[in-house]
Amino acid sequence: MNIFIKQSLYLGLLIMSSIGFSQDDDVEVFGVLVEEDNSQPIPYVTIALYDIDTKGIISGTTTDENGKFSITTDSSNFYIEISFMGYKTKKISDFKVKNAKIDLGIIKLLEDNEVLDEVLITGEVSKTVFKLDKRVFNIGKDISSTGASALEVLSNVPSVNVNIEGEVSLRGSSGVQILINGKPSVLADESSNALGTITADMIESIEVVTNPSAKYEASGTAGILNIILKKEEKKGWNGSVSANTGIPDNHSIGLSLNRRTEKFNLFTQMGVGYRSLPRENEAINRDLISDEVVFSDGTSYRNETFYNLTLGTDYHINERNVITLSGNLAYEIEDQPSDTKFRFFDSTNSLVSSWLRNETTEATNPKYQYELNYKTQFDDDDEHSLQFSALGRFFGKDQSSQFVNTMLSGTDVGSDQQTETNFQQSDYTFKADYTNPLSETYTIEAGAQYVINDVGNDYEVRDLTGGSYVVNNDLTNNFEYNQKVLGVYFTGSYELEKWGLKAGLRIENTDLNTVLTNTNVSNSQKFTDYFPSLHSSYKVGDNTSFQAGYSRRIFRPRLWDLNPFFNISNNFNIRQGNPDLQPEFTDSYELTSIYRLGKASFSSSIYHKYTTEVVERVSTFNDNVTITTPQNIGTNASTGFETNGKYSPNKWLTFTGDFNFNYFDRVGTFQSQSFDFSGRQWSSRLGSKIGLPADIDLELTGNYQSGYETIQGDVTGFAYLDLGIRKKIFKGKAIANLGVRDLFESRISENTVSQATFETYTFSKRGRFITLGISYGFGKGEAMTYSGGRRR
Known part of the structure; x- marks a missing residue:
């Protein structure tokens, strides 16, 4: 619980921080975060730079989906702290600057088993992550979707509408290509009501692709909806x-x-x-x-x-x-x-x-x-x-x-x-x-x-x-x-x-x-x-x-x-x-x-x-x-x-x-x-989540x-x-x-x-x-x- 509180404070400080950098003296800090046991990359890890004297936060970032991170600073008096819920926090103060770069290489994090047994799940409501050619809607605790089918979950996704007949439209246009885990599937066949057999608790995220790149199949004039099903990968x-x-x-x-x-x-x-x-x-x-x-x-x-x-x-x-x-x-x-x-x-x-x-x-x-x-x-x-x-x-x-x-x-x-x-x-x-x-x-x-x-x-x-x-x-x-x-x-x-x-x-x-x-x-x-x-x-x-x-x-x-x-x-x-x-x-x-x-x-x-x-x-x-x-x-x-x-x-x-x-x-x-x-x-949706x-x-x-x-x-x-x-x-x-x-x-x-x-x-x-x-x-x-x- 303490790690989670600390993690939240880090993220809050990172969002609120607005530090100006001098381009001439900038130093780039970069590396890759992996698990100690299996060398799997760890996404969304918090990387923070702290002033050695004041202990105040200088800047920060998070790792991408491949565990990589890069952060730039004009400070020369700092240490690096790496933290993520469920893992032991790592502090790095011994590093070398070469050509205005600090290459930390591959950094391994060790699971904190004591914390894992007591962790509280405090995920937020569903939220959208933006990428170059798509938006990823991560399914959170949308509690009105309890027991709902995939069609009902889709109706809560920004840009998506599902009418009473079960027809899916994107920005008011039909002709949507629906995929399961990036591929056509019998479970995505609207005509057979197959989406009704997928329940909300099976869905990890939904990718909304309004302007698909050439990599995607060209079907669907309105765009593509890709339903990602959950698949646990814990040991x-x-x-x-x-x-x-x-x-x-x-x-x-x-x-x-x-x-x-x-x-x-x-x-x-x-x-x-x-x-x-x-x-x-x-x-x-x-x-x-x-x-x-x-x-x-x-x-x-x-x-x-x-x-x-x-x-x-x-x-x-x-x-x-x-x-x-x-x-x-x-x-x-x-x-x-x-x-x-x-x-x-x-x-x-x-x-x-x-x-x-x-x-x-x-x-x-x-x-x-x-x-x-x-x-x-x-x-x-x-x-x-x-x-x-x-x-x-x-x-x-x-x-x-x-x-x-x-x-x-x-x-x-x-x-x-x-x-x-x-x-x-x-x-x-x-x-x-x-x-x-x-x-x-x-x-x-x-x-x-x-x-x-x-x-x-x-x-x-x-x-x-x-x-x-x-x-x-x-x-x-x-x-x-x-x-x-x-x-x-x-x-x-x-x-x-x-x-x-x-x-x-x-x-x-x-x-x-x-x-x-x-x-x-x-x-x-x-x-x-x-x-x-x-x-x-x-x-x-x-x-x-x-x-x-x-x-x-x-x-x-x-x-x-x-x-x-x-x-x-x-x-x-x-x-x-x-x-x-x-x-x-x-x-x-x-x-x-x-x-x-x-x-x-x-x-x-x-x-x-x-x-x-x-x-x-x-x-x-x-x-x-x-x-x-x-x-x-x-x-x-x-x-x-x-x-x-x-x-x-x-x-x-x-x-x-x-x-x-x-x-x-x-x-x-x-x-x-x-x-x-x-x-x-036109269409609109307004939601509120109130903690009691x-x-x-x-x-x-x-x-x-x-x-x-x-x-x-x-x-x-x-x-x-x-x-x-x-x-x-x-x-x-x-x-x-x-x-x-x-x-x-x-x-x-x-x-x-x-x-x-x-x-x-x-x-x-x-x-x-x-x-x-x-x-x-x-x-x-x-x-x-x-x-x-x-x-x-």
């Missing part, structure tokens, strides 16, 4: 266990284990749970020609029982070579009951008929993936490396649905129906990445990636005719989807103490084929595209720095955008894909400033994106039925401003905030109809998403509030959490389409979620709500 046995319960039903148990030896790092995560996701729905279809109206309202449920198992090992062949083999198995059992009441009114507003449509859907979703990585580091430099990886993943869905219509009044409106879906998706990714720091200032990167996506979806619809179910050939087909993408890239960077520059080029060749086997309708697309990127950063001083970036991105239509099958849950509001959909292309420009002002820190960005072949959801209307399909419509030019910050007026109170505004200009034509218009959209007596913390987070205009109508804005309470137990080894999401049940989805011949209105709401969780860390592990830098 011996370590782990944590968590249990959650909630209303509506949200129950889960999770276990994380890690065993670290000299050669092996064995890790596993397992979890089982059950959740119920109710949703209220309303819809109005209005024919402006005949004045007929169809009203529908009801409640649907998505009940899921899920199982998750992750196994993996790192085998350190020697100090320079490591092999990682890992696998993940997930299995979901879905039950989706719903009841929707329909009412049909004629032109005189008289009720013609009303009926109840009941849906009973059952599905099983097996998912698995396996991955092999090999990384070698060259003798001349730890950062000089070559890495190969191979990833295979599979997702299946065996689903059956029964739709029964019960007449309440009036005439019969249609027969009962059944659907059967047999879906299988296999993906394979092969990568090679090479990094070579040619010098302290120059670094080159090069690599290649080959991705294969192979999908089959056999879909059948049956109508009740004459007392038996007959296949509806107009709605039944087998959709096959095969896509191959070959990409190669090269980047070069030049970094000095104050500024850096990184440029790159990626080339990708796409070969996409789709076919409806029953009707023999096929579509093939082949194209080669170039994706340049340019990033720069400049550090004005200790409190201010700037980043600038440019990248070109592509949004390839996803399977569910291309799949032409109907969703007939509500057969008056139908969604289907478009096999002829073309990819979007976006040129993205960004300027970001990072600065500190007293006890506050801020980041602000001005950005501009120009997108061609924009994918929009377009509604058509026939016989009171609305059919929504994605279409390529024109261009979108968007200019925006974003700022987020953190302010801690004292040790028990912290405020965090995020604000994003963008103005967009849409130009496009579809079926002789012009869709030229301009609009604006008895180791109790209170957290409040308010969110607002503005309404905005669409090509056919508008989307309504909404505000909602999340809160949480946390209590530490057993000196922080155990933590109990109570979280309430959407306290006032105000988070909604409300859309209006207004056209010359028809109007439609849709509304849905999830409601309030209450969760209670407890977690406990054992060995050298911590309770699973804790997350910070890399831990050992």
